[in-house]
Amino acid sequence: MTGIELSSTAFDDHTVIPRRYSREGENISPPLTWSATPEGTAELVLLCEDPDAPGGTFLHWLVTGIDPRATGAEEGQKPRGGLPWPNDFGHVGWDGPMPPPGHGPHRYVFRLYALSEPLTLHGRPEVDTVHRAIEGKELAVGTLVGTYQR
Secondary structure (H helix, E strand, O other), X not given: OEEOOEEOOOOOOOEEOOHHXXXXXXXXXXXXXXXXXXXXXXXXXXXXXXXXXXXXXXXXXXXEEEOOOOOEEOXXXXXXXXXXXXXXOOOEOOOOOOOOOOXXXXXXXXXXXXXXXXXXXXXXXXXXXXXXXXXXXXXXXXXXXXXXXX
16 A cells, blocks of 8 residues: 655644644644556545544544545645535544643544545544444555544
């Protein structure tokens, strides 16, 4: 599987996500850019999850159906062609970091998948369901990790 270069002008890999993108701030999605995707990509899927949440991995953003020719998403916008899904706060679209106070830094893992075929999801899919649906369809993946604490 090949790699996708995933980055943001708002923060570098493994550095702090600015408050502006958190639920304490303006709660808007950070700007993202990525490299070209492999030939045969049917759709891109974007996830942002917090593996350090006390109750298990917490989904902050899930967007499917992203145009394979898209090369990023503007601040506060979903990627071109994307369909936003409910997150674990119960809202559709982006909801930024909001770890429990005093819980230490949490990691927020952004992953962009180039898939060989479209995903079929229903209702309010849990993170594990999404990962199982992606399994075996990945042509390439890019990862960007930001941190945040309260």
